[in-house]
Amino acid sequence: MVNALGIVxxxxxxxxxxxxxxxxxxxxxxxxGRYRLVDIPISNMTNxxxxxxxxxTNGDPKVLFDHIGxxxxxxxxxxxxxxxxxxxxxxxxxAEYVSDxxxxxxxxxxxxDDNHEYVVIAPVNWIYKANFEEIIExxxxxxxxxxxxxxxxxxxxxxxxxxxANVVVKKDKDTFGKFVTYIGQPExxxxxxxxxxxxxxxxxxxxxxxxxxxxxxxxxKLDISLDTYIMSRKFFLQLVEQxxxxxxxxxxxxxxxxxxxxxxxxxxxxxYAYPIFPILDYNTYFNSNMAxxxxxxxxxxxDPNWPIYTRTNDSPPTIYKGEGTASxxxxxxxxxxxxxxxxxxxxxxxxxxxxxxxxxxxxLPGVEIGDGVMLTNVMVDKDAxxxxxxxxxxxxxxxxxxxxxxxx
Amino acid sequence: xxxxxxxxxxxxxxxxxxxxxxxxxxAKPAVYFGGKYRIIDFPISNCANSNVNxxxxxxxxxxxxxxxxxxxxxRWGLDTRGSGVYVLPPSQKSDTDLGVYKGTADAIFQNIDxxxxxxxxxxxILSGDHIYKMDYDEMLEDHxxxxxxxxxxxxxxxxxxxxxxxxxxxxxxxxILEFQEKPKEPKSNLASMGIYIFNWKLLREILIExxxxxxxxxxxxxxxxxxxLGMGKNLSAFNFNGYWKDVGTIDSLWEANMDLINHxxxxxxxxxxxxxxxxxxxxxxxxxxxxxxxxxxYINQGAVIRGFVxxxxxxxxxxxxxxxxVxxxxxxxxxxxxxxxxxxxxIIADKVVIGANAVVGSADSKNIELVSEDVKGDN
Numbered sequence: 001m002v003n004a005l006g007i008v009x010x011x012x013x014x015x016x017x018x019x020x021x022x023x024x025x026x027x028x029x030x031x032x033g034r035y036r037l038v039d040i041p042i043s044n045m046t047n048x049x050x051x052x053x054x055x056x057t058n059g060d061p062k063v064l065f066d067h068i069g070x071x072x073x074x075x076x077x078x079x080x081x082x083x084x085x086x087x088x089x090x091x092x093x094x095a096e097y098v099s100d101x102x103x104x105x106x107x108x109x110x111x112x113d114d115n116h117e118y119v120v121i122a123p124v125n126w127i128y129k130a131n132f133e134e135i136i137e138x139x140x141x142x143x144x145x146x147x148x149x150x151x152x153x154x155x156x157x158x159x160x161x162x163x164x165a166n167v168v169v170k171k172d173k174d175t176f177g178k179f180v181t182y183i184g185q186p187e188x189x190x191x192x193x194x195x196x197x198x199x200x201x202x203x204x205x206x207x208x209x210x211x212x213x214x215x216x217x218x219x220x221k222l223d224i225s226l227d228t229y230i231m232s233r234k235f236f237l238q239l240v241e242q243x244x245x246x247x248x249x250x251x252x253x254x255x256x257x258x259x260x261x262x263x264x265x266x267x268x269x270x271x272y273a274y275p276i277f278p279i280l281d282y283n284t285y286f287n288s289n290m291a292x293x294x295x296x297x298x299x300x301x302x303d304p305n306w307p308i309y310t311r312t313n314d315s316p317p318t319i320y321k322g323e324g325t326a327s328x329x330x331x332x333x334x335x336x337x338x339x340x341x342x343x344x345x346x347x348x349x350x351x352x353x354x355x356x357x358x359x360x361x362x363x364l365p366g367v368e369i370g371d372g373v374m375l376t377n378v379m380v381d382k383d384a385x386x387x388x389x390x391x392x393x394x395x396x397x398x399x400x401x402x403x404x405x406x407x408x
Numbered sequence: 409x410x411x412x413x414x415x416x417x418x419x420x421x422x423x424x425x426x427x428x429x430x431x432x433x434x435a436k437p438a439v440y441f442g443g444k445y446r447i448i449d450f451p452i453s454n455c456a457n458s459n460v461n462x463x464x465x466x467x468x469x470x471x472x473x474x475x476x477x478x479x480x481x482x483r484w485g486l487d488t489r490g491s492g493v494y495v496l497p498p499s500q501k502s503d504t505d506l507g508v509y510k511g512t513a514d515a516i517f518q519n520i521d522x523x524x525x526x527x528x529x530x531x532x533i534l535s536g537d538h539i540y541k542m543d544y545d546e547m548l549e550d551h552x553x554x555x556x557x558x559x560x561x562x563x564x565x566x567x568x569x570x571x572x573x574x575x576x577x578x579x580x581x582x583x584i585l586e587f588q589e590k591p592k593e594p595k596s597n598l599a600s601m602g603i604y605i606f607n608w609k610l611l612r613e614i615l616i617e618x619x620x621x622x623x624x625x626x627x628x629x630x631x632x633x634x635x636x637l638g639m640g641k642n643l644s645a646f647n648f649n650g651y652w653k654d655v656g657t658i659d660s661l662w663e664a665n666m667d668l669i670n671h672x673x674x675x676x677x678x679x680x681x682x683x684x685x686x687x688x689x690x691x692x693x694x695x696x697x698x699x700x701x702x703x704x705x706y707i708n709q710g711a712v713i714r715g716f717v718x719x720x721x722x723x724x725x726x727x728x729x730x731x732x733x734v735x736x737x738x739x740x741x742x743x744x745x746x747x748x749x750x751x752x753x754x755i756i757a758d759k760v761v762i763g764a765n766a767v768v769g770s771a772d773s774k775n776i777e778l779v780s781e782d783v784k785g786d787n
Contacts, residue, residue: 312688316677317443317708332693
């Protein structure tokens with residue numbers, strides 16, 4: 001067992017997929033057919049030996065209570081271990097103004113009473129596989145106050161996919177070329193580390209369009225924060241308590257930048273050297289699902305020594321009826337396939353009618369696709385029925401979204 | 409949830425020798441079925457869904473795997489207060505020298521103390537090797553309504569097959585008048601399903617008498633039912649018309665698996681009101697690669713298909729490599745069919761590897777081939 005409390009953090013309000021985000025907190029977004037996003041940080045934690053986990057959530061928590069339940073399915077001993085869901089309460093502000101730190105502040109007693117030496121804070125919107133036991137050891141060796149998990153990517157051709165990410169940037173503090181390291185959303189004039197020739201993302205996207213208005217393929221180097229923090233519980237407590245004095249609206253990154261700036265915190269950047277899959281908006285959500293159809297990514301994600309746990313629904317195996325078939329597809333249990341499924345991901349209990357075709361789609365659980373319906377580049381949310389409209393075609397850049405329980 | 413005042417005892421001690429190597433290392437009830445389940449998931453899930461919350465599983469042969477499996481009652485939600493799944497192998501008692509269960513009735517007799525601790529009004533006797541969905545609570549209601557001492561679940565079988573079964577001859581009110589074990593000239597086609605509801609007080613007395621009788625074979629069909637009929641007790645038949653299959657042979661096990669593809673609505677494992685529970689293995693959804701092709705199949709999560717699969721049932725973590733062909737077969741968990749291999753009309757036991765380009769089974773074989781050891785390929 002690892003001497004750390006696991007915290008699954010809430011995401012910043014700008015990080016959400018328009019569409020699916022209407023119906024559930026990000027932690028509950030469906031992932032690769034049978035998972036919810038929250039399964040990934042929890043599995044990383046339990047696989048690393050963390051047994052006490054708090055899942056903070058800033059949306060309707062009902063679905064998370066159902067999904068996490070006793071948490072027995074996450075392979076923890078629920079006598080000495082525990083996973084609890086903590087909805088962040090909003091009193092004075094709209095939900096989106098309540099920060100992760102405000103959430104921790106609301107539950108300060110819980111953190112004070114805890115006995116673990118460290119806290120590991122992980123988000124739901126980065127898919128990665130990390131052994132926190134090793135990461136805590138690295139943090140200990142660094143003798144820093146806080147370690148932040150950072151993925152160094154070279155040759156990023158389409159930096160827009162990280163538009164909503166926190167990245168490591170150098171800020172020109174006094175406009176006299178005195179740069180300070182900062183983790184957050186880059187602003188005009190910031191230098192994206194580590195290569196000081198890189199200019200900030202936001203500016204780049206304006207400057208680097210070709211005649212047709214498409215972004216020029218200039219590979220960029222980025223240090224992307226995985227919003228994953230390791231620190232002693234003592235430091236964490238101080239940080240939460242102090243934050244209020246500076247700003248009630250401060251998020252973890254704001255506070256760390258401030259403390260670092262004031263010389264009150266020593267921040268260590270820990271390099272994460274494996275694949276990452278961001279979920280920062282609708283497109284990245286779609287693409288990070290579809291990425292698992294790539295067999296290299298699938299092999300990484302589907303590691304027998306590092307299982308991703310989820311709640312079972314006791315659905316039967318999937319049946320292929322009549323002419324039903326699939327290729328290049330991940331298909332959950334309980335489906336009935338009467339049509340052709342290509343390059344798509346199906347959640348459980350999806351019905352694909354006879355002669356229907358599903359191409360490059362993400363179909364969430366319980367969806368019914370009628371006979372002869374053709375879907376291309378579409379995400380269909382839970383329990384929708386597509387029976388009357390026979391052809392829906394999105395583009396790869398902009399997959400169409402069909403609402404939960406919609407009748408189409 | 410209110411308890412039904414009925415305790416279930418599942419007779420899971422059978423050797424299952426007609427399943428050959430599938431039962432070499434595991435008892436028959438623990439044998440895999442239907443892409444995801446084990447046979448015993450059916451009676452235990454039926455109990456859980458029927459509000460029968462205490463289930464004893466009587467095991468005898470190779471009980472280790474079955475014990476480990478059945479002992480974890482949370483799989484079926486049977487771990488709340490007042491419920492549980494208990495595995496009951498034969499045990500030495502202080503006053504007797506009993507090492508094995510000598511018959512179905514003896515198995516219950518040896519567990520009288522266990523049953524007494526729950527003080528049930530009724531005891532439900534089940535067999536651990538049948539595939540079906542049944543509401544035992546409904547059967548209990550019927551039992552009470554008829555004021556019966558024993559209710560036997562029966563199902564109509566084709567007349568020509570009746571001589572293979574225990575046949576119940578009933579009057580118009582479903583009262584059992586006569587029981588014939590494998591009659592040459594059956595008077596009825598209502599076959600006993602080996603599912604009994606007894607009033608516990610009565611059964612307890614009869615079992616103690618039967619145990620003392622040196623002439624008895626200690627069997628429900630041969631001894632207990634005739635004794636009750638002889639005593640003029642009220643025996644009632646409960647008609648069941650749903651899907652039911654004895655999976656005691658390789659061919660019947662294969663057929664029952666194929667029924668899930670060809671008659672999927674009969675057993676309907678997708679019924680949200682009557683789920684069959686089993687253990688969940690963490691794995692990705694099933695993956696059909698761009699080279700894979702699937703037709704008319706029943707496939708569980710975790711399977712990876714890069715070859716061609718037709719009319720087959722695939723369990724979790726089965727792998728079909730590129731260029732391999734699988735037809736009319738059942739592949740149990742972790743079975744691997746290497747490149748270019750052909751499998752036809754076969755049951756491949758769990759974790760068995762069919763080597764590259766090997767050929768197993770054949771389209772025109774009369775019987776289904778059971779493959780329980782790795783088959784070498786050409787490299």
